[in-house]
Amino acid sequence: MSELKLVVCHECDLICHEVTLDRGEAACCPRCRAKLCQHGSATLDQTLALACTTAILFFIMNTFPLMSLHLQQNTRETSLFGAALAMWDREMHLLCLLVVLTTIVAPALQIGIEIYILGHIKWGKDLKTTSWPLVVLRKLRPWSMVEVFMLGLLVSLVKLKDLADIIVGPAFWSCAALILVSAIMGSMLTPRNVWTWSHQRRSDATL
Known part of the structure; x- marks a missing residue:
């Protein structure tokens, strides 16, 4: 038994x-x-490297401009947080808060928890503390909606292409890459894999 x-x-x-x-x-x-x-x-090292990649892509997405609009010798750049602030200035407060929550706060917490879980399995001592972050991660993943924001951004690009010259910024490509990498992370960082890696770590520690 x-x-x-x-x-x-x-x-x-x-x-x-x-x-x-x-x-x-x-x-x-x-x-x-x-x-x-x-x-x-998937191995623990591969998943940890992928989690660090998502952190880098998320940093680029929130630091560099998403796109630039060139109209009549005037150029305006916008970033993800700048777009949210523009909604707030237009008195769309609820929509602004939703954008910040689903595209900045929730993805940042998700990436942080993923790195914590993987780093704790690799270097931590008390492996039992990875259970509650994993539960929080599973509850948090549906609130991360970067792909929904990307879809809305693509619709905006199609509508604005005839009105102004659009220059796609580095944050746009980082957002697209983040969606792909996050999907791969979701298939690699599963409860079963976490249990397997933790069990292997305990086995190595007892040898």
């Missing part, structure tokens, strides 16, 4: 026996067919 490993389905709470998976295989719940786990090739 000490070697028996069980997995609880996150959809229907069915207790299942854990099975050994080969690379690329996935295990599904026999009752509701929800995916229980999937064997991937």
Whole structure:
């Protein structure tokens, strides 16, 4: 019984026996067919490097201009925070707060928690403290809506292309790259992988 490993389905709470998976295989719940786990090739170092990459891209996205508008020998640059402030100046206070929350605050907290979890597994001593940040991360991910902001920005670019010359800034490309890298991070930083890396770290520490 000490070697028996069980997995609880996150959809229907069915207790299942854990099975050994080969690379690329996935295990599904026999009752509701929800995916229980999937064997991937992600390592702790790779995921940590990817998390640092998201932090760099997020810094560029919030520091450099998103785009520049050139109209009648006048050029105006706008950044992500500058766009939110423009909404506030136009008395769209609620929309401004939503943009700041979903494109700045929530992604910043998400990236910080991801780096904390991975760094704590790699260098920390008490690995049990990674459980509550992982729960917070799963609750926080739906509030990170950089891709929704990117979609709205693309719509704005299409509408403004006939009115002014538009120069895409570095923050625009960083935003696009951040969406891609964050999607990969979501598939690598899973509860199962965190458990596997923590178990491997405990095993190495006891040797």
